[in-house]
Amino acid sequence: MTDRTAVVHGLEPTNALSVERVRSVRHWNEHLFSFTITRPPSFRFRSGEFVMIGLPGDNGKPLLRAYSIASPAYAEELEFLSIKVPDGPLTSKLQQIVPGDEIFLGKKPTGTLVTDALKPGERLFMLSTGTGLAPFLSLIRDPDVYEMYSSIVVVHSVRRVSDLAFRTTLESYLSGDPLVEDQAAAQFTYVPTVTREEFHTTGRIDALVENGTLFSARIGGAQAFDPATDRIMLCGSTEMIRDFSEYLEGLGFEEGSNAKPGDYVIERAFVG
Structure with a gap:
């Protein structure tokens, strides 16, 4: 996985989604990984909130899931922790990301773990x-x-x-x-x-x-x-x-x- 060259490029932002770049990926074991992405200057969140992130689905439309933000509110990057589901609609693709890939990020974080x-x-x-x-x-x-x-x-x-x-x-x-x-x-x-x-x-x-x-x-x-x-x-x-x-x-x-x-x-x- 980690020797794959970046291939997820050319994503188009929408009114609800920005396009960010993967900065780092860490595979903890065969079914758990974390990754960081760029953070838009306008992105604000409260510690404990979640946001929608995703990749293009098989139909070409954004395939999104809710992910808690693991990084502190002051960090320059956004970090996430994810399981690897071999046949999961999103995680089957997400677990293969490498630095340089692009990813969708929702613009409105929310949540009650605050x-x-x-x-x-x-x-x-x-x-x-x-x-x-x-x-x-x-x-x-x-x-x-x-x-x-x-x-x-x-x-x-x-x-x-x-x-x-x-x-x-x-x-x-x-x-x-x-x-x-x-x-x-x-x-x-x-x-x-x-x-x-x-x-x-x-x-x-x-x-x-x-x-x-x-x-x-x-x-x-x-x-x-x-x-x-x-x-x-x-x-x-x-x-x-x-x-x-x-x-x-x-x-x-x-x-x-x-x-x-x-x-x-x-x-x-x-x-x-």
Whole structure:
């Protein structure tokens, strides 16, 4: 894949789509990759939002899907994290992109995985499975998040160790980040867990909550979720989001939105 010369050229922008150029591609394993594209000077987004991106479909028209933006709002490039689906209408093509290729980018980012949709709190937990990590990669590099919460926790559950994209960056507490390095060193916690291979932390996220593994001494506070102090974001598999939403509602958490901030949020555009 990576030795292919760039061939996706000559795309035409529309009223809703700009045409951007692929800057870099990283294949984490055989079914997971991330990539960066150029960012239009006029493109603005809130950390945690998603945008439509795509390539020409078989009929020549833009084939688009919603992707969370993984890069921080101040970055000069836009980064995305994607799975590889061999027969997926878009990902079968997208996984073959190389630097220099062109790609469609929507002009209107949106979403509910944003701090605007949450009430003030003390601890912010971001619970993710698979590529659901993407919006949280943007949020944890936003200086405003560290002003709003005393502890920021990212939990990433995957099947295999090689699925832990961006692991080195997260394990370093964002060392070297130009804007949040100092705050992250004191306030950020990364909790990776693997369900199908040996690793220092194993089991699904609900098991880590139940046995207390998720609530390390570094995080501080109660050894359980508390709607009075905790705010939670969910992104990943439909099953995880459904189960955790029910669990949190049972604890007294209320779902938030841009119109009415609450105690926890999900991205309904992804789960239907």
